[in-house]
Amino acid sequence: MGRNAHLQTDEASMYRVIGKKFAYHGTVNHGAKEYVRGIDYTNTAENFFSVFKRGMRGIYQHCTSDHLQRYLHEFDFRYNTRSALGIEDAERAAMLLKGAEGKRLLYKVSN
Secondary structure, three states, X not given: OOOOOEEEEEOOOOHHHXXXXXXXXXXXXXXXXXXXXXXXXXXXXXXXXXXXXHHHHHHHOOOOOOOHHHHHHHHHHHHHOOHHHOOOHHHHHHHHHHHHOOOOOOOOOOO
């Protein structure tokens, strides 16, 4: 967390303490059916995690904390290269292959 970072949350009390560690902490009040207040909104984060949770239940069913970051990276790629942003299958596949260039996935061999 950088001192220049902005945090945008709903008004849940659990965010008050951590919000003080940011340069700015903006909130929206979902309880009052408020979803945007000026520059503050949580829709993007809520949408991303909604897609992530659906994918984890529907595709993978189980994820340990050991591999959580890998799953999050995969869904981050999917979310940021979705058709709604104008990126179609061929371009997405080319980006995927370019990102894998020169890399190997290694797992520890257990005895």
